[in-house]
Amino acid sequence: MTTVSIVGGSGYAGGELLRLLLDHPHFEVVQVTSERQATRFVHTVHPNLRGRTKLKFVPSASLESVDLLCLALPHGHASKRIDEFADKAGRILDLSADFRLDDLERYERTYGEPHAAPEWNTKFVYGLPETNRSQLSGASYVSGVGCNATASNLALLPLARAGLLDPERPVLVDLKVGSSEGGNKPSLASHHPERSAVVRSYAPVKHRHQAEVEEQLGLDDVWLSVTSIDMVRGALATAHCWAPEEVETKDLWKAYRGAFKGEPFVRVVKDRVGVYRYPEPKLLWGSNYADVGFEAEGRRIVSICAIDNLMKGAAGTALQCMNLMLGFEETLGLGFPGLHPI
Amino acid sequence: MTTVSIVGGSGYAGGELLRLLLDHPHFEVVQVTSERQATRFVHTVHPNLRGRTKLKFVPSASLESVDLLCLALPHGHASKRIDEFADKAGRILDLSADFRLDDLERYERTYGEPHAAPEWNTKFVYGLPETNRSQLSGASYVSGVGCNATASNLALLPLARAGLLDPERPVLVDLKVGSSEGGNKPSLASHHPERSAVVRSYAPVKHRHQAEVEEQLGLDDVWLSVTSIDMVRGALATAHCWAPEEVETKDLWKAYRGAFKGEPFVRVVKDRVGVYRYPEPKLLWGSNYADVGFEAEGRRIVSICAIDNLMKGAAGTALQCMNLMLGFEETLGLGFPGLHPI
């Protein structure tokens, strides 16, 4: 068994990763840290784990050495304490945004301050298997992905790879997202009577995950816009694109199938019958799938990707990376297909 | 114009009352107080009032004399400061629970401390027009009603009046309620990812509004149980009752029609066709109606009442009482019928 601990395990992404690890055949969860929840059973915070583990939260000061350390801390903490964590484990998977960007200028522009550990930054691989699988295999340091970045990247990947994005026209990704993206800190904005039924323009411009899309796909005229809707889990990216010239449906099929051939967690969804003809995030709650579909008229292409933001957008992809880091079967522990109806 | 101010107007019930008063032909809202929101436009807290009023919140220390004062303060504040408020206005409508119970022992048992102003308590009329209309007409001091108490009282009134409640059997009122009942203070329990989709046993036993039902209907074997569901406004009371002997549907119709004859805001809803055969709270959002229906088999009777907890359960009934206090037409300012579909 590979020993693993989660630092900052009282949040939603940490909790989801814990759920997955507890049922994984090759991992043994040793500790879960939380300063605020220390001494409490983890199931008081993650009630779905009642009866599944007797683990209690511990303060990070009592962290023991393990094979792999998962960091699920607020932005900025991982990079500031990275030496401390590297002392405890030879392998690190960081779920935060601290080590996601290679370009340190872009990092500073996006996050408003210089990177706290630039020398460490180069050691981390961006944890999206669909673009970086070979570097992730056997890697020691891996950065998790941004949820909205992942939905955007997977929507755009087939078009970018097949040269179907006109450099003269913008790429506009309009994302619809759930409340779990905001984390577990209550506020008036997240208070149920206020948050319920919203169609809230959360980040019409300047969403931070845009930087991950620019960098992964090498695009510079790509724009993310995020609207929060009444849903807890799930994100749908609707990417509005233009091809250099009119494109036929069969060429798009070829591009999408080509981009995702052999990918265990990407399905191309574009049907003529049934209720679910395009990707639908609710079908993916708890699942690691990213469903990707498209539609086109003339040069205009709408590419659509649905994910569970806590799974393919965070903990699920993280575990997929951990499997790659350690040479396990990539899909291990990620078999839940999602529910219907839901 | 009758001048009116709202003390503690940043909460949900106060905001709803403000909405109603701003469109009322005979009331002029002079001030709305809030310590925390003082100097802000009321529409920053009650965003539906954007463009409808230029009022700003003021601290209660700057309260001026008016014809009628509406108190919408947290529990215990109205009774402790009642002399101060009575100096400002000859008429008071208090939305809190402070003056709802005549029986001071019941008050102490329910709220865990002796009443702060027992001499004032006797001056207040319980503000439910369906039971106390004559005392409310021209009254100077009126207490608002509990939302769940009102749904329960109106469900049970026809049976209690017609002698259709077997004293040997319990009356069990199972209420399904929305999140606005909890007020506007955020907490982890009201955080959208936690509060969404719940069927939360909020008060399986010992709900405080039970005291108002015992007192208004003179029952001593009546029990309220409250479950919170994923809805912002609305309450449905399902009252499980037993008649002394088997009862026919036509006798129930007679009891219900008799109890609510001439009531401008109670409709008896029991249909054989259509989608909405029983009372449905969503149809009442923003409306002052209480819809009441029933079903029976043998001696068992299920009586059902739907309300908007902020309207018939709070601000709407309060305005109905204010109309009665001042001799206005009882329905003035309460004409909104509710929406469909919704």
Added chain:
Amino acid sequence: MTTVSIVGGSGYAGGELLRLLLDHPHFEVVQVTSERQATRFVHTVHPNLRGRTKLKFVPSASLESVDLLCLALPHGHASKRIDEFADKAGRILDLSADFRLDDLERYERTYGEPHAAPEWNTKFVYGLPETNRSQLSGASYVSGVGCNATASNLALLPLARAGLLDPERPVLVDLKVGSSEGGNKPSLASHHPERSAVVRSYAPVKHRHQAEVEEQLGLDDVWLSVTSIDMVRGALATAHCWAPEEVETKDLWKAYRGAFKGEPFVRVVKDRVGVYRYPEPKLLWGSNYADVGFEAEGRRIVSICAIDNLMKGAAGTALQCMNLMLGFEETLGLGFPGLHPI
């Protein structure tokens, strides 16, 4: 009193118009037709009107002459039977898409068949007061608006008028809409277990309302894309635009205030504090407001409009037009401000 009847009054838009007309001081509703529901009380289909009217549906064959006829029929019916209806009333308000487009080629391209009554089409004024008020005043024949077209048109109007749309870049309107837009015919796609919680790419390309935006604003590189979410009423248009050059916030404020100055039902919403900093459709349920806001970075502008699709997007604007047609105060019968919390 001006007499009015509604043809095809069992649908959602017809029902909403009926609700408004029943409370209007100058209109008297004479008949409401429905072939399928004939002889039933209107409140069996529109349950919010229980106790508000004793009207029953009648078949359209028994339609009597009135001052004004409102048509709320499925697409294609109004134009095919327009002579029949014009015999019954000197004024007609048609809620369907039959008479919305001046350009008959665009009509044929959009709706897939030639217009059934081109000679009548020229008599109809497009019923958006914010663009056509003067023609609507005293008009005899008025066409209602498309809900998604209206949200898009009002989002884009300030930019189009102020010359802030770069003709070299596309305008992309990404709409998030509720289930009432689909009407009241059940299907598996609208079945609650299937329709609940969706983020359904309903019309990624080729939404018919695009034609109304092209025509009203004179744009030819504008694209609508519609996603259905878990909401009954409401539409939010997120319009992604590019200005010819970098634009300052104060110039945008000037453009928006200029476009909507004096408009009784458009509010510019762009706040730095509070929970609702941009337009929010849930606050508009039942209200005739269109709330419009914006955000910008460099040349990129995101313009946002929220409406209740059944009100400002259909019945509300229709009544606003009827007030103009008959010389009544434009806001009569449209005073409901919307609710909060909701």
Added chain:
Amino acid sequence: MTTVSIVGGSGYAGGELLRLLLDHPHFEVVQVTSERQATRFVHTVHPNLRGRTKLKFVPSASLESVDLLCLALPHGHASKRIDEFADKAGRILDLSADFRLDDLERYERTYGEPHAAPEWNTKFVYGLPETNRSQLSGASYVSGVGCNATASNLALLPLARAGLLDPERPVLVDLKVGSSEGGNKPSLASHHPERSAVVRSYAPVKHRHQAEVEEQLGLDDVWLSVTSIDMVRGALATAHCWAPEEVETKDLWKAYRGAFKGEPFVRVVKDRVGVYRYPEPKLLWGSNYADVGFEAEGRRIVSICAIDNLMKGAAGTALQCMNLMLGFEETLGLGFPGLHPI
């Protein structure tokens, strides 16, 4: 591998059972029948199974012999065609209500017609492991359970077993349920704009599952009442009970722990801290747990059970029984813990 086919597999319970069986280590799904969907891929109806199986629906006429047949047909079909099905398999698991009641008079009273196959009825074991485990082990014919019956039975089991139900007082079970209980046939009542946000008194009296509770627990003064709320999966039973005399919390703990000791899928949930202090159905979506909790004051006891109606209330318990029938580990294929947040 044990071969298994599902007859009537296009419905929600059949689809859920298919999801479970596809991931079960010892079952091989051979056929899934549906007359209406025959020749279509099962994932067009159960979209969560996209990429998980290449099975297509077949008509039941082409049913082949297998080790075990699961019947998921509408009420009445299984009993009328039982000989036909028994020819195809030595073991049958029937999800319908046809073989749930031992007492044929109760059956006729409940379902309005005599039983179609009384001689077969005696061969079927009621498939609730928590009451009938020993008979289920190795059984050939097992009947599935009613969802609302199961939530009620598990809420009441500890009290019934411990003699804590006063025979002089009624037991009233008030259930809150989701829309998936109604199956996958669309109607106006299930149309999203109508069904959304409801608190619909679906069966205030005379719910058919009451018969299963009477029979399993031997009670004759027990009453079910069902209210539909805005949720797809999940049922919460709130059982209002009276003890013969005042009861202490520790005695209730003893009764609940005693009743469910060693039960792999029942958890007693009653906490003093955290957001989820009582059973909560949303935490169980996709899981086979039944969570049971309680509260008491004096002689009054409120017992609460949450389940996923398609899992512990149907397909999950069915698979639990199939594991028992075949001597597999009882929990096999039922390991999913449920999600949080959700």
